[in-house]
Amino acid sequence: MAGEAHSEEAGLVFHPMDQFIVKPFFGDGGVSWYTITNSTVWMALAVLAVFALLVLGTSKRSVIPTRMQSVAELAYGFIYKMVEDICGKDGVKYFPYIMTLFMFIVFANFLGLLPMAYTPTSQIAVTALMAFAVFFGVTILGFVKNGASFLGLFWVSSAPLALRPILALIEVISYFVRPVSHSIRLAGNMMAGHAVIKVFAGFAAIAAIAPFSILAITAMYGLEILVSFIQAYVFTILTCVYLKDALHPHH
Amino acid sequence: MATEPINMELAGKCVNEFGGAIGMPQLCGEWFGNQIFWLVVALVAIYFILSRVALPRIGSVLAERQGTITNDIAAAEDLKVKATQAEAAYDKALIDARAEAQRIVAVAKADIQADLDKAIAKADAEIAAKTSESEKAIAEIRAGALKNVEEVAKDTALAIVEAMGSSADAKTVAAAVDAQMKG
Numbered sequence: 001m002a003g004e005a006h007s008e009e010a011g012l013v014f015h016p017m018d019q020f021i022v023k024p025f026f027g028d029g030g031v032s033w034y035t036i037t038n039s040t041v042w043m044a045l046a047v048l049a050v051f052a053l054l055v056l057g058t059s060k061r062s063v064i065p066t067r068m069q070s071v072a073e074l075a076y077g078f079i080y081k082m083v084e085d086i087c088g089k090d091g092v093k094y095f096p097y098i099m100t101l102f103m104f105i106v107f108a109n110f111l112g113l114l115p116m117a118y119t120p121t122s123q124i125a126v127t128a129l130m131a132f133a134v135f136f137g138v139t140i141l142g143f144v145k146n147g148a149s150f151l152g153l154f155w156v157s158s159a160p161l162a163l164r165p166i167l168a169l170i171e172v173i174s175y176f177v178r179p180v181s182h183s184i185r186l187a188g189n190m191m192a193g194h195a196v197i198k199v200f201a202g203f204a205a206i207a208a209i210a211p212f213s214i215l216a217i218t219a220m221y222g223l224e225i226l227v228s229f230i231q232a233y234v235f236t237i238l239t240c241v242y243l244k245d246a247l248h249p250h251h
Numbered sequence: 252m253a254t255e256p257i258n259m260e261l262a263g264k265c266v267n268e269f270g271g272a273i274g275m276p277q278l279c280g281e282w283f284g285n286q287i288f289w290l291v292v293a294l295v296a297i298y299f300i301l302s303r304v305a306l307p308r309i310g311s312v313l314a315e316r317q318g319t320i321t322n323d324i325a326a327a328e329d330l331k332v333k334a335t336q337a338e339a340a341y342d343k344a345l346i347d348a349r350a351e352a353q354r355i356v357a358v359a360k361a362d363i364q365a366d367l368d369k370a371i372a373k374a375d376a377e378i379a380a381k382t383s384e385s386e387k388a389i390a391e392i393r394a395g396a397l398k399n400v401e402e403v404a405k406d407t408a409l410a411i412v413e414a415m416g417s418s419a420d421a422k423t424v425a426a427a428v429d430a431q432m433k434g
Contacts, residue, residue: 015272020276022279032284032285037286050301054306058312061311061315062312072309076306100294100298123286125290126286129286
């Protein structure tokens, strides 16, 4: 238990969850809504990184791109194509919102992998806000665009008539579970990876195990790099899928 | 057991007395407001950076590149067509030149033939003229020779007659010689 770990007893000491504590970045004291916390600082760094990549990196507007510019163009093309492929031509006007989510998550994830960094996307409050924003945005958009026929999303017209009410019930439940899974997937992945790295780091206190510990941390770190990108990708692609449901609710 | 995590969390605490985590710090409601506020700020900032500056710029750069590529391909196709045309023109010029050369050769051959024919004809005519001249000269020489033979015969006959002791009339002798020669 965490409480016991902090007592003065000797031996291995694990505080894998301490890294997720939100605390004021300047000085001590309570955390009120406007306090600049460690989470705030790393969100700001993510914003700066997005700015650096997508604005400073493309400032030359070269036809033959520099390295930074081609990375920025790659990110743009990647998300643009995703939105276009999944949501269709009429989904392209929501591209900036989806790009915003992707860039924020991908940079928060990767900056969180720096030593001593804080990972805002490991916080359920952060991912839940984004997931619920997507959920409510998409639901409202669906009703605005399609009116009551948006409910056709839950009425599987290709299934036998007898099955349809049951399927409708399942569809409704799965629809409302979406924001929960959407947010917990990202936060859970980020939290788990960071916590596991911390646990392995704790084992490094024993000299005999330390080399394996370092190897394990290295391996986990590699995996985390993968997870950082994949989770950002998954969050974005699911957002696109939900958006597609709102734009074209009929199966 | 006031130090059990669940009890401490239920008591509204997020960290224990050492500043360490209790359970999952993510679930500490006290910190939600702060994170949500700053997340909204961050997302709005990114949204404005993207929609006002970055995305239009990257989009225009990509469009410009696409345009440049399309233009370059069109220009390349143009040049290719031009090259094909130039090749065709070159081939045509080559064929024309060859035909012209053949024509010139034929004309020159005909000219030479004509000149040759003319020269041959002229030479033939000259040869013919020379031949006839020679024949005439030969005939004259022959006639001269015959006359000489006659005179020599007459003189000889007259001399023979005188030598035989009879006077002979020159005319009679000549007539006799003529008669002999014709006979």
